Each structure stands twice: as structure tokens, then as C-alpha cells.
Amino acid sequence: MLLEVEGLCVNYGHIEAIRDVTFGVEEGTVATLIGANGAGKTTTLKTLSGLRKVRAGAVRFDGKDITHAPPYQRVLLGISQSPEGRGCFPGMTVLENLDMGAFLRKDRKSAAYRADLDRVFDLFPRLKERERQAAGSMSGGEQQMLAIGRALMAKPRLLLLDEPSMGLAPKLIQQIFTIIGEINQQGTTVLLVEQNAAQALKRADTAHILETGEIVRSGSGRELSGDDSVKAAYLGGDL
Amino acid sequence: MSETGAQTGGPLTKVLEVDDVTIRFGGLTALDSVSFDIREGEILGLIGPNGAGKTTCFNVMTGVYQATSGQVLFDGKPLTKLARHKITQLGIARTFQNIRLFRSMTVLENVMVGADAHSKVGFWDALLRTPRHRHTESESTTRAKELLKIVGISARHDELAANLSYGDQRRLEIARAMATGPKLLCLDEPAAGFNPAEKLKLMELIRRVRDEGYTVLLIEHDMRLVMGVTDRIVVLEFGRKIAEGTPAEIRDNPAVIAAYLGVDEEDAS
Amino acid sequence: MSAATTERTPAVALNPLQRLGLWWDGVVDRYNALPKLSRLLLVILFVLFCYALPLLRPPIITTNAIDFGGVMFSVAAFALVALGLNIVIGYAGLLDLGYVGFYAVGAYTTGVLTTYHWHWPFFLALPLAIAVTMVTGVILGAPTLRVRGDYLAIVTLGFGEIIRICVNNVQWLGASAGIKDIPHPNTIGKKPVPPFDPGGMFAIPHLKWNGWVPSLDKVHETHFLVFGAVDAIPYYWLLLTAMILVLLGDRLVKASRVGRAWEATREDEDAAELMGVPTFKYKLMAFALGAAIGGLSGSFYASSQGGYISPDSFPLLLSMLFVAAVIVGGSGNRWGAMAGGTLVAYLPERFRAFADYRLLVFGLALTVLAVWRPEGLLPPRRTRRAKLVEAQIDELEGEGVVDE
Amino acid sequence: GSSNDNNKTSSGSSGSSKSSLCGKNIAFLGALTGDAGALGQNMVNGINLALKEYTGKHADCKIGLKTFDSQGSADKAPALATQIINDDSIFGLVGPGFSGESLATGKTFFQAGLPSISPSATNVTITQQGWTTWHRVIGNDDAQGSSDAKYLTTTVGAKKIYVIDDGQDYSKGLAGKVKSELGSAAIGSDQISKGQTDMSAVVTKVKAAGADAVFYGGYYTEAGLLAKQLRQGGFKGTFMSGDGAEDPNFVKVAGAQAANGALLSAPAGPAPSGFAASGLYATQAYDATNIFLAALDAGKTSAKDINSFIGSYTGTGASGPIAFDDKGDIKQSTIYVYKVANGQLDVNNPEAIK
Amino acid sequence: MDLGALFGNLNNFLDFTVGGLVFGAIYALIALGYTMVYGVLQLINFAHSEVFMYGTFAVAWTFILLHGTGDASWSLGRALPILLVALVAAMLMSAAIALLLERVAYRPLINKNAPKLIALISAIGASFALAEAMGLRDRFASWVHLDHKLANYVAPDKARDVYSNPVSIQPHGLFHLGGYEVTDVDVVVIVAALAMMFALDMFVRRTRFGRGIRAVAQDPESAALMGVNSTRVVQVTFLVGGLMAGAAATLYMMKIGSTRQNAGFILGVKAFTAAVMGGIGNLRGALLGGLLLGVMENWGSAVFGSEWKDVVAFVLLVLILLVRPSGLLGEALGKARA
Ligand SMILES: Nc1ncnc2c1ncn2[C@@H]1O[C@H](COP(=O)(O)OP(=O)(O)OP(=O)(O)O)[C@@H](O)[C@H]1O
Ligand SMILES: Nc1ncnc2c1ncn2[C@@H]1O[C@H](COP(=O)(O)OP(=O)(O)OP(=O)(O)O)[C@@H](O)[C@H]1O
């Protein structure tokens, strides 16, 4: 297990955002968390990357207890997150933002680094075109691309993606999921949070369904996407 | 579902005309001679790839940006150089792609700020508690509460806006915009971050809003929502208008498919 | 506010200042629950108590090292200023670091009208001082309020200094020697004949305390409504009266469209604008109102006991103290602002026992207060609720993420 | 707040050896700290000396001293003044020390009917206010200003004199007088402000004007800084200032090199030999205190009586002959010029210039 | 108004200009501290003036320690060794005070995610306390009965007085600019300030740490996700600001030679003004703002009289902000789009 989460409880004041959440992510797989608005998905990811404090429970990464480690140490260990709402550095250029993604990398002058940058530009040609534009003036979708690209630049072992498809045009959504697959192929473990449950389940090796802060079902992606109750609740009926 | 407004006979009054609008940021042309209009009582969709210029279009309409050339006409009158609050008072209201509420005011107060847009109450009215003040105040409160009921968050009217969940914050944005009593309501990706079930509810809400007599301009990337709710669609790409038509026409437009929808439509079940 | 009752039983340990906030909520709730008549009665009692305070000279509160009436006067002056500045900072969110400038304009207008160039009676000069200050507010605000955030802070600071330096260098305003002998408000009753006749309608004895036992002090009496150098209490009464009027006005205006517009502007100026709020107009209004109240206070200051103003009376530091008063008290809450004003004026006087150390103690107190209670003593009730939740989070998380 | 009770105290306990004022206090109001604090300290030394001598003679009647530190700021003084008049144990004031604070508080003391004698406040206008309780045992700035101007042009032989003040009552009064007396020899003037440390702009102006002497009216700290920076900036002419700068601290601030050659005038001569307190105006403060003590000895106890006693007082104190005119000014005084040489202010051998 | 005073004579003009540049350079160095902290935390570090003031005392004390109290006027060359030691001492002292401030007055508030304004108050309080503590140093020394041993350092009973540097440096002319003689002190102050600025600019622009600072400034939460240790970044920001203030203090003491417990106040206000003028948060802006402010106020005092010097400074500020609401080099970015 690359990531083990055990009995995790996180509060916002008296609101228990997540309660006794336990799951694991096997190295090299894609795992997904799905659930309604406010179910606690974002909270879970923020806790994994150290932005939220833990009330109870433990988080282990690669066998190491990181429950109380500050965010930057987790990045050092290889956890990278593309946050909900993008979180680009508005006053930095696109290139500088991507560079920030590689903040802790020691090989910033190397060819490998260049190659990674080129790969991000391949994935999102728009970013290449706008290399020098300030991130704050990019459109919503463009910023989303930047946030994903930035997370990739960290070359993480575990990539946390919080609603990567939000605000993207349909064509790009297709691409994003393809990219997730590719990254995973190259050895990165992915934990994906998505409202676009159909797509997420299709890619996921394992999936967990969060309801009001608790995991109510787990299984393989295929299993869950075939399940009728899941279909009704998260894949949308007919429109 | 298109029996209201535009199609129910009578002349097609244009609420808003975007007339040959171009806007540049440095070397970048974000909108390039874009023209379209919005007719009274319709729901118009504005779609296009990321960075096509949709939000910019809103920004030009509401006075956040000044067009480099061209103009926007509202009720036949140009909006150029008008202060932003004046534009709102004329009857255009919007929501924001990145939610921007008055976070430490209550839900009800947020909506009342919108409702105040047309109020004539001033400092002296407030200080002297004139009948005008009392009258306007109670009217605004009633109206605000009604709107909260319409969007479905009236139970939380006394909560701080910041404490609402993401979805409820989007609902509050819509209520606040509606409270300004607009003729034209512009929604910028209102469904972002919603799950399919919630998107359904949102569609109903948008229809209801239209039925209340508002004209709606909608930016959205979720095709099921857009196709399901709009009367007409304008498509932008690279700042240029590449198509305009009914949902059915747009769905089959090869240029739109190539630029925006993508060939592989596997998730549009 | 029934929900508040349940929220007021926190599961976590609170520091004394947070408890003060809750206690205050309790007071407000209990007060609101009373029938209208009792509420009125309570208010009248409270107001009377405020008026009588310097005569009662209650132990502990009374400053013995320095004239208590004078302290109460400056406390009231600070509270009034804080009330005005609260409109600017607390309601409209405009960080004004040059507020002392308006205080100075009010004071100097009074000085010039009553002494330096003309000889108007005080109560005629007062309204004009307010008006002049308000106009100054508009003149300074109109070009600068387009500047946002902390840039505004430094611009206002600059204006505060510009006003002070101009006064310092303009002979017509007395330059750095200041204006002396500003007349007191007209005494009501028999005029005193200095140096050896106190005048006045009648004399009110003070209380004096032997431990906790009060007795009448016939030696020290306040001669009713004699405004002179000898006794500050009549000034205190005058100022308190002005403050109550301003307080009423503040309450009415805040709970209206105007108040909402200010708040919306403070929260998100762009969004407010796009919701139809003419933000500039409202910012200017807040600025001008704040200025007017500052001018009012300054005018009283000018004609108070000493009857002397000079540029030194209006140092930049005073602006900082005004801002500190508003924020320490709880920006956005009028009671908080007044409490802050009271504290900032009173503490240094109370600390006189520390002699040379009093400013040091005061500075430390300010920092401790800020760190201990970042939202202010009596923040607006909503903030208080929100903060309580945060305190609870911290408590629940116990040993959360430890830095380093 | 309270009314003054001085007028209610019994009068005419004359004859009894022990006055009802025994055990009460004299107040001192003036700068004890701050940029000109040393000047106030001198005065307190003088007062204490007088009180000590008195206690030595009248073991049964102890008069205390309460000091009120205005830090030299006219702005801080009024609050202290109210405190003084509301203190029942105070029957007289030695002070205020400076002109600015005198003008700012005179009315308060007048209204409260507290008699006062200033050992040092020299501004001309103070005694023109009609405050009948206000007196000083020192000559005013008109005399000092014209003597200084004459000294600069004749004795020093300066032709182009630059006049600088700090905008305060004392400074403007003195420098203003100097400037008007100089007439066309005053080739320029400028103002610095109290507390200013960077004098570079003034220095540049003085140099640009080609002045061969500078007169500064003000207190020793700014005077010292000014002298120092003038020398650093290459000014070679004469530096002169008035009684506000006549203190060894001037040399400390300016540095010995820059201070050398500076001329500092004062309407006060050196203390008589054997006088046990040092510093400018210690003798005047001593004399002022003794006048109050004389009133006490004469059996005066009410403020009114003390005040009229002072008004008609004549005698010779440590500082010279003392008598007041009807405005409260001293009738007779002499101006002296003190010099800085060899890195020291020579306080014992001034030159009398009038 | 007296334009002749300024432009009538080239020598005067140069004199005023060089004098302005010298002070401008000092403003700029202090401004860096404001601008750095503001950049990262959006806080006006009101107590930065005290950071500077403590530096000036470190310089004075170093001189007393190494030279005694004998008063002397030295050439720059002779004073140089002491000056270098003083520079180190001042930088250490100022940095220590800055770090103390960060720890006591800011970090608790940052951790509590407190409103920005309250940090201003905590800073005002700290500023009072620090200045007063320096003014009362004689008392503290007497608590431990060292007042007489330390008399030269604490000045018993007079701790609030102006405190002079026992060695005043007599400038020597180096070369002539027109008719104006540029002195070694002028040159050292300007060159040293520029060098410091340059080094800092490189540090912020070129090093990873510098990027970390900018990231925390723009979005602390995202910065944390990128692996930036924000506590450390904030500390270093204060540290660097303190070091620069210490350098400024040394240059100031070279030029003025005396200080006191409130010496920082006016300079602090001016430096902050300079920072805002240049565009707060922008290092090069601080330099530009500082130099501009120094020169303009000197010109202003030549033309209008020195008593109007500060008015000139603030009017200039207002004018600049009216034309460029976020300062000369300030970016309007960082704000979210509508
Ligand atoms: N800062 C906050 N303060 C208080 N409550 C919060 C805060 N952030 C989230 N919550 C609450 O915590 C719960 C979980 O929120 P979270 O953001 O994790 O949900 P989510 O599953 O990511 O939802 P969405 O799909 O809307 O992003 C919700 O009830 C939400 O209201
Ligand atoms: N202020 C600005 N400065 C520079 N470029 C800008 C600015 N505002 C917008 N742009 C650019 O203009 C283009 C259009 O942006 P806009 O936000 O209108 O896109 P959009 O259609 O709303 O996209 P999305 O669907 O991603 O929200 C984008 O490429 C964006 O980078």
C-alpha cells in the first residue's frame, strides 16, 4: 500500500466533515472518491496533503506515519495535489507557475526537467502559447489546465486531483481522463475526486463512495459503475 | 419547452445586442468582432472552448472591461462608459465564475444588497426613518426572502454566506443577482462542481427563473444542461463567433463538434 | 436570536476575553428579552450612571494620580472618535491612518472662529467646524478613495501629516506655536470671575471613598455647567451628550440600505459594484461622516479645559491610537469601538502608577490584546459566532499539525 | 475635577510660627526628560536647594516639591496643569520652564488662581496676556535677541547671517527678534522642527547662501545636531544660539569638534561662588522658590495673599536683584554670552553683553 | 516659492540632488523591510521602524565599545574598521529584533488566521513597547545594578536623550561634479545601498527561496501544496528585512551620527511611503521609490523651505498613486478576475 488512511476524522468546528474514513491506495493504481456536494471529498484530499488538521486517525505514506507532518514534508515524500478551485499564483506567469510545481525538485536545470515541461505543453498547447501571460488573467479553464500541469511538474509518486474536469470544455474533459490514464501507466499513483463519476469510475482500479463524511461503499471502478444504486445517485438519471 | 418568450408570437424584442465587439489585451484578441443578440424571455446559451472569450463577453457587458471597439446595446441604448452599478440598475445582473459573495454578511443581507439596487433610500431617509425608508425596507426583505425560497436556501437565511457549501453558495449568487431586478440574468458556469443530480435541479431552477419573466444568458460547459435548457446557443472560439442556432442545430454543427464537443461523445449517454 | 442560546455553551475552554464576548452576548440577549418599558428604564438608568460616573468616583476605576474628570473627558472624546472611525474602518472597510487630520480640522476651525481671527461663541462655531471637516473629508476623499486597500492607508496617513504640517507652517493658523485661549463653551448660570470666583448655578458635591465606604466630599464640588479650566466634568457631560446623539444616528443609519452598502463594499468592492451599489458614493459618504464626527470631537477638544491646540496635539501617533481603539474594540461593532476607545484612552492613565513604564506597558498590552483576541473585544456578533467555531476546531484538533 | 479651595483656606494665621501651608507642596512644571530635559533638571536642583535650606531653618515646617514633567511639550502641559490646580496640597508653582508651555497653561493657572513664578520662560508675549498670577524672575527675549544681533554684527563681525528657528514660541520669538534686529545682515532664514534629526536640507541652504554666521533659536538637542551637521557639511562660520542651547549637552550632541567656537547667550549670569546647585537657571529657580517661602514666612496662606505678596516682592537673590513690574516681568536683567572652547562649554566665564 | 534656490546655481542643484540620493538610499534600504513583509503577508509591519532604530544603537554601542567615549572626528578611512564591525553588529541586532517581532507579534496571529488589520495593531503595540524599552534602557540596567558599569551605553537618567555616536565622520571630497564636491561618505552610502539592493534582488529573483516568498505572497495554501515551508519563508522575510534595516542604520549613523529611541518613527513613515510609491511588494519599486522620495523632498525643501519637506513627500505620493494606483512598479495583478 502506498497510501493508507485509517479511521480519519476531520472537523470544521462542530461539523464533522469526515468521520472514521479508512481506505488505501495500492502503488501504481488509480483510486477515486466520489460523492455528493459536501460529502467530504475535498476535505479528505486536503487532509492528505496536510492543509487540514486531523482530529483522529492516521495517515501513512509508504509505510511512514505522516498524520501530523506539515505539507512541505509531504511534498518531499512525493505527494502532489491539484487543488479544487485551481489555486494558481495569479501574479506569476504560466511558466513561473509550472516552475513552482517543481519547487522541491533538485534537477531543475536538467534535461529530464525540460522533458517534463515539454510534456505539459504537449498536453495543453494553450499553456505553451501563453507561457508569459500572468496566470491571474487566464480564463477559468485555462487556469484549471495550469493547475493540473503544475501538479504534474512535481513528478509525484501520488497525485491528488480534486475535480480536474471542473470548468473544462467537453473535448478537454475527454483528454484529461486520457492523460490521467497515461500518467498512471508511467507509474504515478493517482487519487481522483470527481463529480464526473462515470468517467472516474471507468478509469479507477478502486473506488470509494463518500456520503456525509463516511465511506459507504468501496469496490473496483467497474463494479461500482455497474451498480444500480450508484448509477441512480451519482451517474445521473436520464436528462 | 420553448413555448415562452421568444416563440410566443409578438415581435422579438431584443433585450441586448452585442454589436461587433472587439477587445484586446496587449497582443491578445480575446473577442474579435463578436455580434449576437438576446431576445426577451429566452434562455441563450453561450458556449465555446476554454479561453474562447465567454467570461470576457460578460465582463464587457457588465462594464468590467471596456471594449476596444464595438459596443453593447441594452434596450437599444449603448452601455459604453457607463458605470458598473448603473449598468446593473439598468437591468443586467450576473453571477461570477469564481464565486464572489459578501462572505461575512448573512445570506439574507447578501440578497438584500442586490434588492437595494433600485432603492432611492439615502442617508437622511435612514437617519430620519422616513416612510420611504420603512416601505422600501420591508419590501426588500420580503422580496429577498421570496428569492431565497425560489433558489431553495431560505432555511439558511441567517447563516453567514461563507459558511454555505459550494453548491448553496452558487444558489445564493443566483438569488442575489435576481434580487437586483434585472431584465437580463447572466449566469457564468452555475453548474460547475455540481453532480448530475444537482445539475438537474439547477436546470429546473433556470427554467423557473425564465418563467418568472427574466431573460437568461447562460455560460456552461455541461452539454446536457445547455442542450436541455436553452432556446438558442451562440458558440465562440478564439474570440470569434463560429455558430449560432437552436440546440439541435448546434449539436450537429461540424465546426462546433470539431472545436468544442469532440468527436468521441461517449459520456453524453 | 434563539439559536444563540445553544451556541453559547461551548465545549471548549475559552480565554477570559472570549468569555467577555459571550457574557456580552448574554447581556444583549437578556436585554432584548425584556419588555419594552423595562428596556427603556434600563437604558435611562445606564445613561444616568454614565453621567454621574465622575461624581461618584467609584474606587478602583477612579484614577487618583490624575484628575478623574479629565480622564473621563478624554475617554469620552476617544470613544466618540472611535465611533466615527468605526464607520470608516469598521463599516466601509477603508483603512484611514490619517484620521487625526479631521480631528485637527475640527479643532482648528473652532480655534480660528472663536479666538484666532473671529470671536464666535463656541456653540455657533461647532456646527461650522463639523461642516468644514465634512467638506474636508469630501475634498480629500474624492480623489483618493479610488485608491484601494492599503494604498489608501498610506495616502490617508499622508493627508493626516499634510494637514499637521500645514497647520505647523501657516501663520494664519498660529503655526507651530498653536492657538491659545480658545474660549470655553458659554457657562450656563453665573459667570465665574477668575482668578478667584468659581461661578455657576449651583455646586454638586462629589463622593469620596474610604475603602468601600462612600461619603460626601464637600470640598470638591462641580459647579453646575461652568465650562472652565478648573473642572472637566461639565465638558464630559457635554461630550457624552454628543456621543449619545451620534450613537443613535449611527444605529439608524447602519441598519438600513446605507449600512448594507458599506458592508458589501467592504467585503468585495467589485462584486458590490456589479450588484448595483455605487461604491464610490458610499465610500465617500462613510469618509465624510467619519470626518464630521472626528471634527465634532476635535471641536470639543479645542475648547476643552486647556483651551490650547497646537500641531503637536495632532501627531500621527494619535491616528494610530484611534485605529487601535477601533480594531482592539472590535471593528464593525459600535459598542466594541467605544469600548476600544475607552480602553485606549483609559489604560495609559490607569498605568500612571507605572510611571515611566506606562507606555511600555501600554504597548505590550496592545500587542497582548491583539494576539489574545484577534477579532477585538466586542466584534460584531456574527464574527464572534464564526470565531467561536474556529476556537472549537482548534480545541478539538488538540495536537494538530505541529509546525517544524 | 473640583473647585479650587485656595480661596477658602483660612487666611491670617500670621503670628503663629507654624503656617497652615506646612506639609504642603510647591509644584514644578517643565521638561525633565526629552530633548531639552536637562534644562528642567537644573531648575529642580535649584528648587531642591532652596527647600533643603528652608527645612534646615524650619525643622517643624516641611515644604515638599511635586514635579510635573512636560517633556518640554506645550501640548502635554495643559493636562498637567489641570492636575496641578486640582491638587489640594499645592500652593504655588515654580515654572513653567519653557515659553510654549507657559502660554499653553497660563490661562488655566489664572482661572484656578494659582500663583506662579517662572525661572526661565522668556517669551515676550507671556506677560502680555493679563494673567495676574504669572511672574518670572528672568529677562525676556527682546533684550536677549537685540543683544545677540548686535554681538554678531559688531563683536563677531559677521556680515551674512542665516537665522533658523524651530517654530516654537520661544524659538520664534528669539530668532524673530534677532532677525529683525539684523535687518539686511540676515540673508536668509529657515525653520526646522522639533525632534528633527536630519538637517541636511538646511545645511545645504546655509552653504548655498554663503553665510558667515548662523543664529539658531531653540533648544540644545536640535542646536547640537544643527551645529554638527553644519560642520560636517563644510560650514566654517560662527554658530550662535540662545539660552535654550546653553547647556553642556549641546557639546555632547554636537561633538566637541563641531561645538568649538559656538556662542550661546542667556539672560542669566554664572551662579555666585559656593552656590550648591549647578546649571543654567538653577539660581533663578532657587530664587523663585525662596519668594514662595518668604510669602509663607510672612504668614500668607491664601492664594490671593500669596499672589499679591509676590507682586510686591523686592529683594536680591542668587541671580541678582528681583522686583516685578505690574505685568509680572522682572525689572532688571543682564545678557551674557557663553563660549564653547576646547570641547567644553565654559559656564563660569561668560561675557556680559548688556 | 524659490525656484532660484534650486535651479539658480548648478552647484546647489547637485548638492540638493546628491544629498537627496543619500537619504533616498537609506529610505530604500528600510523600505525593503516593509515591502518584503507586505509582499508576503499583506501586513504593514509598523514596528519595522524600531528594527531600524535598534540597529542605530548597535552602531553607537559598537563605537563606544571599540573607541570609548572620547569624542572625535575621524576620516572615513580611519573609521572604516570600526564601521565594518558596527555594520555587522547592526545587522545582527536588527535581524534579531525583526525575528523577535515575527515570533511574538505576528506568528500567533498568522497561525490563528486572524484578520489583517489586527496584525497592524499588534505591530503598533510592539513598536511602542520596543521604542519605550530602548528609552528605558537605563532602568533595565539598574535592575541588575549595571547602570554605572554600562553608563556609556545606557546614559543613566537620560536614556531618552539624543544618543550620539562618539566618532563623527568628517567627509572628504572625492571628486567634483560640476562645482559640487562629492564626498566619500556620499559615495559609500549610495554604493553600499545599491549593492545590498542588488544582492537582495538577486536573492529573491534567482533563488528557489525567492520563488517561495513570491508564492506564499500570492497564495499561501497553494504554496504549501508546492512544498513551500511558509513559516520558514515568513521568518526569512523578516530576517532579510532586518538585515537591510541594520545596514541602513549603519549608513544613517555614518551620515547623522546620533540617534534616540524614537529615531525610527519618521524614517519608518518615509520608508513606507517610498515602498508604496514604488509599488509595495516590489523590491525594485522600493529602490526607485526611496531614491525618488529622497531627491524630491530635498528639491522640495529647496524650493518651498525645509518645513515643507514632508508635505512635498506626501503630495508626491498622492500624485503618483492617483496616476498609478498601485505605485510606480506595482502590478495590479494578484487580484482575482471578476
Ligand atoms: N472552511 C469550512 N468551514 C466550515 N465548514 C466547511 C469548510 N469547508 C468545508 N466545510 C464543510 O465540510 C463538509 C465537507 O466539505 P468538502 O468541501 O470536503 O465537500 P466535497 O465533497 O468536496 O464537496 P464538493 O463536491 O462541493 O466539492 C461540507 O459540509 C462543508 O460545508
Ligand atoms: N485581463 C486579461 N489580460 C490578458 N488576457 C486576458 C484577460 N482576460 C482574459 N484574457 C484572455 O482572454 C481569453 C478569453 O478569456 P475568457 O475568460 O473570456 O474565457 P472563457 O471563454 O470564459 O473560458 P473558460 O471556459 O475557460 O472560462 C483567455 O485566453 C484569457 O487568457
Ligand SMILES: CC(C)C[C@H](N)C(=O)O
Ligand atoms: C529653559 C529655557 C531655555 C527656556 C526658554 N528660555 C524658553 O522660554 O522656552
Ligand SMILES: [Mg+2]
Ligand atoms: Mg470539493
Ligand SMILES: [Mg+2]
Ligand atoms: Mg470563463
